[in-house]
Amino acid sequence: MKQIALAIGFASLFVAAACSQREAVTADYCVVPLPDQVAVDTAATPFRLSPSTVIVAADSAAQSDAQLFAGYISTLTGFSPKIADRAPSDDYIRLATGCGTPDAYTISVATDSIVVCGGSNAGTFYGLQTLRKAIPGKGDRDILYPVGTVSATPRFAYRGAHFDTSRHFFSADSVKIFIDMMAMHGMNRFHWHITDDQGWRLEVDSLPLLTEVGSKRPNTVIGWNTADYDSVPVSGYYTHEQIRDIVAYAAERHITIIPEIDLPGHMQAALAAYPDLGCTGGPYEVWRRWGVSDDVLCAGNDSVYAFLDRVMDAVTDLFPSEYIHIGGDECPKTRWEKCPKCQAKIRTLGLRDDRNSTAEQKLQSHVMKHVADHLAAKGRKAIGWDEILEGGCDTSTVIMSWRGVRGGITAAKAGHDAIMTPATYLYFDYKQSYDESEPGAYYAKPLLLETVYSYEPIPEEFSDAEAAHIIGVQGNTWCEYIPTFRHAQYMTLPRFGALAELQWVSSPKDYAAFMQRLARLRAIYDAEGYNYNVKAFEASKEE
């Protein structure tokens, strides 16, 4: 267990401006997520970050991080430090690598210099985020960094946030801001839910109708599948150029994008484009309702497998991620049970009901395996939602546990790697309070900030070997009821703060102390112009 050696909170201290010196304010290293070690020497003269401070970055990778850091400083202080490849005699912040595991960092603050040393460039970047968040908000002033040592090693290697840009469309610029929000919180995996029943948002050259037809719906049902529809068309998709740009933007922020092509269910937008891919042949529409559609890809049709190969070829061409998410959730078997082609396929494959699964569940496993094998041949690995365990699944596939924690536990015990994203703790489409006016998915119980923070991803009874299979934690922002990006920010901030602590910190939890740190993060949200849930900062316990 990691220890906080010495954590001293600083009240924001304004130093009287001498004639030659600008106003200054003292930084506080107890940020969100909390570093493992914060040891400061309050007697020593602090390091002063001022317009004359130089950021030292020896190579181009570090220079990219230095540029981003200079931008953060500029937003908060109004001045933008210069970047150099060699250190002057004093008054510099130097970026270094070689300290600890790849995502770890150590910040060594002396009176005349700061060295931020990561296990890799990513670790250094997280150290810079800590220096950024240590600043108590926006103001035209210098920053006094107390002398001392600050270090952290994240608890999990996979620190994810998911964003659903299918149910509603968000511009490429909004997606970039989402990525910036993740970077601020030390997250490194962006799970991009880019296709679903209500909209296909990924351009695939060889299948143009996916976006021509599948990215548009004229209106949407009001509420939870009432008889009424709004009159707001929803459309949009990301071009190859935009995707490559977003992938590069994320990589600069040490974030890998894991795209999700949800299959074989959640495919109605694709069926609207190519009706032959369904069991009944359609016609289908890009769905204007919510929930789980009975119309899924026909698993008895060979052209469906060829279709999936083409989609995956486009995906692997655009996204360098080792992991590709292939969905697998909520795939009703109603059509397959009646479909002659699916039943013929079941017979050909010799699939039978047994104690654990139905023949149709095994047929889904066959589809998933086809896609996972196609990806494996390209050196990629598949992630799937926990339903894919139902019909049997190779342990090389990573399981994402969303229907509570059970899927993740079963998976880890069976030797799969697992990512924990239980709806009960980490679904950011759920309301944030019991207030009548609180927006959010109204079919679910509100998910309070304290509940998010209280989540423990590794079950107590796990052995070390089982625990090692829990590779990470992720929060999911489904967007059925999130029509604008500002609203998406409201749903995720400050819940991202609680998520970041789950992903980074293994020391015992202290909600009151977390809330104090979070209050200071709010000033950084303000400086960036992020929309967030103000009331969550005063959140009290569930009644």
Ligand code: TNX
């Ligand atoms: C379940 S989580 C879904 C999504 C919905 C979400 C709404 C998962 C794998 N499937 O399709 O958007 O609930 O909370």
